[in-house]
Amino acid sequence: MESFGGPTMGSTYSIKYARTQGLPAPKEVQVEVEKILADVDRQMSTYRSDSDIERFNDLPADRCQTMPAPILELVRVGEQLSQQSEGSYDITVEPLMNLWGFGPQAREEKVPSAEALANAMQRVGHAHLHIDGNQLCKDAAVEVDFNSIAAGYTVDTIAARLEGLGIHNYLAEATGELKAAGKKLDGSPWKIALEEPRDDQQVAERIINVDGYGVSTSGDYRNYFEQNGHRYSHTFDARTGAPITHNLASVTVINPSTLMADGLSTLLLILGPERGWDYAQKHNIGAFFVIRADTGFVTRTNQAFERLSGGKTE
Incomplete structure (x- = not known):
């Protein structure tokens, strides 16, 4: 090996x-x-000012920039996920992340004023982006993340x-x-450990077999701050402009495309334990939910996840 x-x-x-x-x-x-x-x-x-996307982010409203094909592909995927989540998922949330203290230009983690939030929300929304040939254009001063x-x-x-x-x-x-494909040299499957989200240590929660699929986990348990007894996650609902506050701690998605697994795990995390679960069931997305409860964490997994991960192995 x-x-x-x-x-x-x-x-x-x-x-x-x-x-x-x-x-x-x-x-x-x-x-x-x-x-x-x-x-x-x-x-x-x-995190580098000379990247293609940061040069675009620095542009004012009503400007376009020629972009490499991979960026245009991801903008299209972002639009698809935004539409499917009714705007909760959005790749233009960077002004919000900076405002709340999580983004690359963030200064401190704090709850912003209503006025500051309203101003930032004017620069958020996938509808402000459009693709024209090989150019990405904006009609507001949005920043893509x-x-x-x-x-x-x-x-x-x-x-x-x-x-x-x-x-x-x-x-x-x-x-x-x-993403894993095929087998190890000894013929055994690739095994992936999904961890239980604990703030103090990493604990393997579940072992799955993976062959030909991408696996992505999104969680709010590593990057957050607390103020006045409230916990604020780094995962944002673009419709409200605020971090998610529900009790879904993490979501793992298994999908033939790691790109889609990555985006969908974030989308489901934003939607939360009920809306996210219903969405995964409706669209046949293999999902493994870890939900905060009074006694610790409870897990919930659907049939699509069991089928794609080779069934429960532990």
């Missing part, structure tokens, strides 16, 4: 694959993977490159989003 990894997107990535005769050496594969990571960073990072889908896109792109190199048995992971 070959493996390598390193830093990416403010976190890490890791690749494991079963190397058989004729397959490239890990160093060659790593060069190919890190080219993809560098492209994503240069195009989509909100791909953090809910960029890692999933990256994993899918890496997986496609591995397949192109003849590697069909692999586990590719970036910032916690992952």
Whole structure:
């Protein structure tokens, strides 16, 4: 079994694959993977001022900018998810994240004034974006944030490159989003541990088998602040301009597309334990919910998730 990894997107990535005769050496594969990571960073990072998306974000209203195809693809996915969630999910929430203290230009974590919130909301909404040929345009001073889908896109792109190199048995992971295909060298399936969200430690909650699917978990249990006894998550409902306040702690989605798993796990987390569950059932999305309860956490999983993850293994 070959493996390598390193830093990416403010976190890490890791690749494991079963190397058989004729397959490239890990160093060659790593060069190919890190080219993809560098492209994503240069195009989509909100933490570097020279990225394509940050140059677009700096533009005033009624401007357009030529964009690489991957950015236009993610804008279209963002629009689809926004429409499907009736506007709760939105890739233009960066002004809200900065205002509440979670974004790249954030200063302090605090509850904003009603006036400041109303001003920020004027710059939020997917309807302010449109694509014209290979240009992305805005009719308000919106700022795009791909953090809910960029890692999933990256994993899918890496997986496609591995397949192109003849590697069909692999586990590719970036910032916690992952895709696995085939088997390990010993013929056993790739096993993924889903953790129970605890603030004090990581505890494996459930082990699943993955073959040919992307897996993404979105949760509010690592990035939040508390003020006057209220807990404020870094996950926003774009319709209200405020962090989610319900008791859904995390959602894991399994999907053939890691990009869609990434976006859908965020969408379901925003919708919450009831609306999110109903949405997953209606659209046949494999989902694993972890819900806060008085006694700790309770989990809920649907048939689509059980089918795609090979049934309960623990």
